[in-house]
Amino acid sequence: MxxxxxxxxxxxxxxxxxxxxxxxxxxxxxxxxxxxxxxxxxxxxxxxxxxxxNERVTQIIKNQMDQISYCHSAFFGTQVAEDLAKLLVDSTGGKLSKVFITSSGSEAVEAALKLARQYFLELPTPQTERTRFIARLPSYHGTTLGALSVGGHVQRRQPFEPLLSKNVSHVSPCYAYRGKRDAESDADYVARLAAELEAEFQRVGPETVCAFVAEPVVGAALGCVPAVPGYFRAMKAVCEKHGALLILDEIMSGMGRCGTLHAWEQEDIVPDIQTIAKGLGGGYAPVSAVLISDSIVQTMDKGTGQFRHGQTYQGHPISCAAAFAVQKTIQEQxxxxxxxxxxxxxxxxxxxxxxxxxxxxxxxxxxxxxxxxxxxxxxxxxxxxxxxxxxxxxxxxxxxxxxxxxxxxxxxxxxxxxxxxxxxxxxxxxxxxxxxxxxxxxxxxxxxxxxxx
The missing domain is CATH 3.90.1150.10 (Aspartate Aminotransferase, domain 1)
Known part of the structure; x- marks a missing residue:
């Protein structure tokens, strides 16, 4: 030392x-x-x-601090949280209808996993046997135990393997440089990966799977690997066949990073649940979010009406002000x-x-x-x-x-x-x-x- x-x-x-x-x-x-x-x-x-x-962003954060820096979401809401949520919902064209605002990417993934599980419990006929998730090797979805469990990053998982959920299994990534065979077309490669996902559903029991979790463009684990055309359409089709959800982790690849505000806009699909973080607040404050499809929202509303998950700093006013200022700047410029x-x-x-x-x-x-x-x-x-x-x-x-x-x-x-x-x-x-x-x-x-x- x-x-x-x-x-x-x-x-x-x-x-x-x-x-x-x-x-x-x-x-x-x-x-x-x-x-x-x-x-x-x-x-x-x-x-x-x-x-x-960025002086405009920092000024908006200061203005929010002068107004109110913190209030607990169990008691109060804030206009800035409402403004951010509306901006995000509008950015999807209303395809995703509600937003849950947290503080980090790992927290967003944890919330998404719990929301997926609770959705099946809220159905008119609850599907209590849905307890599993299928994700991909070697993706990285965060450091908390739930997020680390769905991740397939060997080095980050290794010390904590005994603590990780056994209800997660992994399939191959869409990684053309190493995964696609010589003379194999994109369509054939996609068909092979879809067959692998289908086989994994069958192996664990299709009725036990809550969701398939994937990054549209794999970040830290593989180094900016996009899927080949048609891949995500095929994956979503397998999920829909078995009534499972599609969770897209856009924490690294989303919010404009890949050339559209949401990476899924380039894939001709809409996820059931989407996580965002890094480019959401641009580092001006810790902030992340979960975007949720209306079918899940309506199911929850007709069920208990309560998401059984909450955090002290969810919807934090300063984080919301930072994210709103960053996103408005991205739009206006x-x-x-x-x-x-x-x-x-x-x-x-x-x-x-x-x-x-x-x-x-x-x-x-x-x-x-x-x-x-x-x-x-x-x-x-x-x-x-x-x-x-x-x-x-x-x-x-x-x-x-x-x-x-x-x-x-x-x-x-x-x-x-x-x-x-x-x-x-x-x-x-x-x-x-x-x-x-x-x-x-x-x-x-x-x-x-x-x-x-």
Missing amino acids: TNETKTSAILHRDTHFVPKKAIGGKGCYVFLEDGTKFLDATGGAAVSCLGHG SLVDNVRTMGAYLETQLRRRFESHPHVGDIRGKGLFWGLEFVKDKATKEPFDPKHGLSYRIQEKGLQPEHSVSLYGCSGTVDGIKGDHLILAPPYIVSKEEIDIIVDTLEKIMKEVFASL
């Missing part, structure tokens, strides 16, 4: 390391205590969609259009620079949500030995003052242990010039790291 780690009272993510302190931020940049101007190319963890220091425009430019630059790189196996993503998967051998897709910690070396190299750029490195891409990928998720306000800096800097960092291997 260094002197610095001894004097810090925080249990940091790494007990051997005290991160540099951020003392300010503006636009796509964070300012550090040592004078470094740091380019936030990942928006933290795909959070800072408006960048840092047409920033989802900028996500599409700058996303197309980022894709072009990444492909131009790295498609022929001997150790870049795949470049994939949507909007301003892009991943690079690294391989030791491009022909065989063999990953690097985990002992190299490749993605984290690239991430750490980016943090050094001469580079000063955030690069979100993750491991376990192939099987939960092996495999390295990198995520880029700059703010929606990013410019062409800033994208050029990101790609140029990434190229320099990769040269240094691969040379050191």
Whole structure:
């Protein structure tokens, strides 16, 4: 333990390391205590969609604090919570009719799972045997025990396996780079994955399944992997056949990140339940939400009329003010259009620079949500030995003052242990010039790291 780690009272993510302190931020940049101007190319963890220091958003938060900072939702409501919920419902065209507002992605997933279970208990003839969930390997849905149970991320699950729910099973992801067979069409690949989901329903008993849970674009676990066309239509058809719900986790991929406000808009389906978080409040306050289909709402209303789940900070006025201000700014400045425009430019630059790189196996993503998967051998897709910690070396190299750029490195891409990928998720306000800096800097960092291997 260094002197610095001894004097810090925080249990940091790494007990051997005290991160540099951020003392300010503006636009796509964070300012550090040592004078470094740091380019936030990942928006933290795909959070800072408006960048840092947006004066309009901070003023609206201050105004809310001057009005009221907290009231318990069991006693009172607030106008700002109503305004945010209406904005979100309207953003779905009314396809999802109610909103439950919480504070983090994990909390949203927990609420979604409990809501799915309770829905079946509220039916005129309760379906009490529905206790199971089917999700996908190796997705990540959060750190709390319920969310971790539906997740399939080996490294995050491993220490806590004995504590996790045994009522969850997992099927393959839609991961064309590694999952799609040679000469297999998209349609055939989708049919194979649909057959796998159908087989899993049959294995556990179709009448026992509450919902299938999936990310429209897989985030941290696989590195910005979108589904092939038709995949989600096929998955929803299997769910509907057996009366199960479809829960889409858009915590990382939603709220404009992939080029439409909701990622499911590109899939020609509507989920029964949707979770959102990161881009909802852009990091200006902790906030997440669950969007709920009207059929579930009506069933609850005709049943007990009570969602048997609540949290102290649900619908927190400051969080709602932050999210409402962020979403109104995105609307008024047409920033989802900028996500599409700058996303197309980022894709072009990444492909131009790295498609022929001997150790870049795949470049994939949507909007301003892009991943690079690294391989030791491009022909065989063999990953690097985990002992190299490749993605984290690239991430750490980016943090050094001469580079000063955030690069979100993750491991376990192939099987939960092996495999390295990198995520880029700059703010929606990013410019062409800033994208050029990101790609140029990434190229320099990769040269240094691969040379050191």
